[in-house]
Amino acid sequence: MTKANKTVAVLGAGVAGLAAAKTLNQYGFDVTVHEARPELGGVWANNYRSLCVLEPKWVYGYPDWPWPSNTPLYPPAQHVRTYLSGYAEHFGIRDRIRLHSRIVEAAPTDDGRWRIVAETDGERESAEYDYFVMAPGMFNLKKIPNWPGQDTFEGQVIHSSEFRDGTQVAGKKVVIVGFSRSAMDIAVDIVDEADSLTVLHRSIRWPVPEKILGLIRNHVLLFARWPTHFAPPWIRPGKIARFLHNKLQGGVNFFWKFFEILLSAQFRLKQRDLVPDRPIKLDLFTNLYIAPPRFFGLVGEGRIGSRNSEIESFEKNGVRLANGEFQPADVVLCATGWRHDYSFLPAELLDKIYDQDGMHLYRHMLHPALPGFAFVGGVQGINSATLFAMQSTWLARLLKGEFTPPSAEDQLTEIEALKAWNRAFVTERPNRSQILNLHQMPYIDDLMDDMGLEKHRKNWLADQFVPYRSADYAEVTATANPR
Ligand SMILES: Cc1cc2nc3c(=O)[nH]c(=O)nc-3n(C[C@H](O)[C@H](O)[C@H](O)COP(=O)(O)OP(=O)(O)OC[C@H]3O[C@@H](n4cnc5c(N)ncnc54)[C@H](O)[C@@H]3O)c2cc1C
Ligand SMILES: NC(=O)c1ccc[n+]([C@@H]2O[C@H](COP(=O)([O-])OP(=O)(O)OC[C@H]3O[C@@H](n4cnc5c(N)ncnc54)[C@H](OP(=O)(O)O)[C@@H]3O)[C@@H](O)[C@H]2O)c1
Numbered sequence: 001m002t003k004a005n006k007t008v009a010v011l012g013a014g015v016a017g018l019a020a021a022k023t024l025n026q027y028g029f030d031v032t033v034h035e036a037r038p039e040l041g042g043v044w045a046n047n048y049r050s051l052c053v054l055e056p057k058w059v060y061g062y063p064d065w066p067w068p069s070n071t072p073l074y075p076p077a078q079h080v081r082t083y084l085s086g087y088a089e090h091f092g093i094r095d096r097i098r099l100h101s102r103i104v105e106a107a108p109t110d111d112g113r114w115r116i117v118a119e120t121d122g123e124r125e126s127a128e129y130d131y132f133v134m135a136p137g138m139f140n141l142k143k144i145p146n147w148p149g150q151d152t153f154e155g156q157v158i159h160s161s162e163f164r165d166g167t168q169v170a171g172k173k174v175v176i177v178g179f180s181r182s183a184m185d186i187a188v189d190i191v192d193e194a195d196s197l198t199v200l201h202r203s204i205r206w207p208v209p210e211k212i213l214g215l216i217r218n219h220v221l222l223f224a225r226w227p228t229h230f231a232p233p234w235i236r237p238g239k240i241a242r243f244l245h246n247k248l249q250g251g252v253n254f255f256w257k258f259f260e261i262l263l264s265a266q267f268r269l270k271q272r273d274l275v276p277d278r279p280i281k282l283d284l285f286t287n288l289y290i291a292p293p294r295f296f297g298l299v300g301e302g303r304i305g306s307r308n309s310e311i312e313s314f315e316k317n318g319v320r321l322a323n324g325e326f327q328p329a330d331v332v333l334c335a336t337g338w339r340h341d342y343s344f345l346p347a348e349l350l351d352k353i354y355d356q357d358g359m360h361l362y363r364h365m366l367h368p369a370l371p372g373f374a375f376v377g378g379v380q381g382i383n384s385a386t387l388f389a390m391q392s393t394w395l396a397r398l399l400k401g402e403f404t405p406p407s408a409e410d411q412l413t414e415i416e417a418l419k420a421w422n423r424a425f426v427t428e429r430p431n432r433s434q435i436l437n438l439h440q441m442p443y444i445d446d447l448m449d450d451m452g453l454e455k456h457r458k459n460w461l462a463d464q465f466v467p468y469r470s471a472d473y474a475e476v477t478a479t480a481n482p483r
Contacts, residue, residue, distance in 0.1 A: 005030060006130035006399070009116045011103045011344070014042020016377025016388040017135035018084060019062060022091040023392035024133070026479055027400055031093065032129070034118045036102035040088060042137050044080040049165040050189045051077040054181070054290045059223050060383045062087060063390075063473040074210075106132050106344050114372055131399065135377045135388075138431055139338040145177075149314035153332070160186060160335040166193030172330035175319055177311065179204060183335035184295040187304050198305035198327055204276045206260070206283045207267055207291035214266070218290065222382055223467035225441055230255045231284055234442040235421045256281050267296040274299070274306065278427070285426040288382070288437045339430065357422060358433040360415050363447065365391060367415070368408035380431065381440035386470040389477045394447045403450055441468070448476070 006029055010021045013035035025031045039045045053060045053075045057067045060075070065087050071079050088094045098120055105117035114132035118125055142159040150157065158168075160182040166189060174194040176183050179201030187199055211217055221227050228234075229241040230252050237245070244252050260280050269275045274296070276283065298304040309321040311332075318328040340358075342350055352369045353360055361367050364379045374395050381387040398405060405411065419433060426432040436443050448455035456463045457472040 007032070007128075008131040008133055009034065009103070009106070009114065009127070009129040010133045010135060011106070012036075012042065012135040012137060012377075013040035013088075013097050013099075014135060014137050014140075014377070015044070015084065015385050016137065016391075017042070017133075018088055018093065019385070019388040019392040020133050020135055020374075020376040020395065021093045021096060022062075022087065023389070023396045023477065024399070025091065025093050025096065027396040029131075029396070029399070031096050032127075033093065033097040034101040034103045034116070034120075035097055035099050038099055039081075040097060040099070041081050041084050043139060044077050044084065047077050047161070048163050048186060048189065050185055053080060055222075055383050056217060056219055058469040058471070059219050059386070059467065061385050061470045062477065063386055063470045064478040065090070066471070103344050106134070107346050108349075108370065108372065112371060131372045131374070133374045133376055133395070134342075135375070136340075136342070137377060138340065138380060138434065141339050141341050142334075143337050143339040144334045145311075145336055147311050147314055147319075152316055153314040153319075153329075154316050155318075155330040155332065157332045157334065160333065163333060166190040169194045169331050169333075171195050173318070173328050174198070174331045174333060175200060175327050175329040176333045176335055178335035178337065180335065180337070181289045181292070182337075184289075184292050186333060186335060188292050188294050188298065191298055191303055195330075196305070196328075197303070198307060199299075200307050200309060200311065200321070200327075202308075202310045204274055204308065205278075205286065205289060206263060206276045206280045207296070208288060209263070209266055210290060210293050212266070213262065219467050222438070223469070224465055225468070226464045228438050228441050231438040232281060232425050234439050235418055236442075236446075238442070267291070268300060269296075272296065272299050272306070273308070282425075282427060284438050285435050286429060286432075356430065357419070357428075358431040360419055360433055362405070362411040362415055363391075363394070363450070364434065364436075364443075365395060366405065366411070368411050379434050379436050379440075379443070381436045381443070382438070383440075383470065386473065387436075387440060387444065389470075390444050390447055390473060393477050394451060397451055403452060405450075444473075451476075 008024050008029045008031050010017050010031060010033040013033050017033055021031045021033045056073050057071055057075050061067055101118045101120035103116055103118050107115050109115050113128045113130055115128050142161045144159050163186055169190050170193045172194055173196045176187055176199045183199055191197055208218055229244055233241045233245050299306050309323040311319045312322045313320045318326055320326055349370055353367045359378050361375055365374045376391050377388050422433050426435055445455040
């Protein structure tokens with residue numbers, strides 16, 4: 001991988017694609033972005049009315065692009081859209097984005113370049129680039145399960161991504177399938193408009209409150225370094241984590257038990273029959289979800305019904321559950337998550353990097369079998385905009401030759417080690433190889449080490465205990481004099 005003035009095709013103009021395009025452009029690459037939708041922003045472009053960022057604005061954002069001062073603490077989606085288009089405008093990438101342009105094929109050529117076939121406004125065109133960076137998102141294609149009898153149902157089945165506001169379900173009996181953030185957000189959003197509302201869950205996860213005991217914002221824990229030492233150790237654990245897990249395992253278990261007790265009490269999980277199925281230590285690496293503040297209270301008041309069961313089959317006017325109960329329904333809303341479509345990559349290449357656990361890439365971005373290829377945004381962290389900006393900087397510096405990646409053999413060894421680590425810790429699910437959550441900080445530390453930059457951005461005490469904000473990495477993602 002070499003120097004500047006090379007051409008790059010970027011797939012997607014969501015948070016990740018924009019970060020990649022801005023950074024590569026800043027480093028002198030000639031960037032073209034293909035975005036399938038009519039607007040930029042990805043998941044923030046066109047979504048339900050109550051959607052807002054889960055984290056305070058200090059921790060969700062591009063490090064070198066501050067939010068306007070009038071932005072609410074938890075920015076609503078329309079503020080995110082303005083923020084993202086401002087970013088594209090300010091950093092000169094707006095003109096480089098082709099909207100309505102879906103990449104349908106991306107394949108390496110014999111001379112080491114990438115041939116990209118895109119369908120733009122119905123017209124197919126092909127062009128060659130030096131590099132191909134994909135940023136298609138991990139929560140992009142809706143997943144709707146197939147249930148027996150669905151064709152006999154006289155009501156409507158919609159996915160969370162098709163939901164906009166309560167007028168769609170006014171006066172209707174609604175069953176929501178799923179028990180993660182989309183399900184809960186939508187339940188809270190429609191509770192006043194639906195005639196009846198029941199949420200179905202096949203598994204119960206630990207909720208993270210916006211404020212612990214209603215007092216302390218969760219970012220004080222999620223974005224500080226010290227709690228990461230208590231998580232199941234990262235693939236290369238640091239000194240403190242090694243000490244805690246080798247010498248003070250009892251203390252570590254107590255730490256998590258303490259949180260289980262605290263969260264149970266705060267959300268009254270026992271009284272609401274919503275005690276999670278697994279220890280919190282494991283949930284940290286599956287669906288860490290931040291509960292919308294009103295959800296559990298509305299369940300407690302009985303305004304949102306909750307059933308720990310699954311749909312067994314559809315009937316004319318509702319659904320039959322696995323526990324035998326019949327739930328009348330006019331609308332079944334599937335907040336059942338997402339699937340991935342990487343079919344634009346040749347099947348024989350995809351086989352090398354993708355399996356039932358998700359993508360397996362070096363630093364979650366590269367693979368020795370695919371020279372000139374990178375994935376930005378292929379990880380689930382806890383503040384994606386910052387994370388994707390850091391990935392983009394790492395990638396741009398690597399392509400500029402500012403540091404050298406390990407040999408192909410060492411990259412493959414690292415990929416295999418991470419695969420084994422994931423399988424040991426993370427419950428089976430389609431993207432388990434791509435989940436960082438609390439390990440986001442050690443991952444960013446690895447990127448900083450690779451770039452030869454100082455990963456500890458504060459003095460020793462603050463580095464452990466003061467939450468990291470996006471702006472702590474501003475010098476890194478802006479080009480001038482990073483430290
Ligand atoms: C409803 C929702 C809310 C979320 N809220 C938060 C949050 O508060 N905090 C947080 O940290 N994370 C959140 N996430 C995670 C979220 O995925 C990221 O925050 C982030 O916005 C994802 O950015 P992305 O660019 O990787 O993906 P996306 O936003 O999905 O963007 C991918 C883009 O690629 C385009 N694309 C895909 N395939 C092609 C193709 N073949 N050709 C051309 N274009 C293509 C898509 O049209 C899309 O615009 C949320 C996810 C969802 C679904
Ligand atoms: N900013 C925001 O406010 C906001 C809003 C929405 C989403 N998000 C983020 O977006 C990401 C995706 O969240 P999401 O809620 O859309 O999806 P998700 O986290 O993948 O949750 C999907 C839910 O559906 C359940 N499910 C899946 N298949 C099912 C089936 N066949 N039958 C029954 N249940 C099934 C899952 O159960 P299992 O757990 O058992 O698989 C899970 O409860 C998360 O990172 C989330 O934090 C953020």
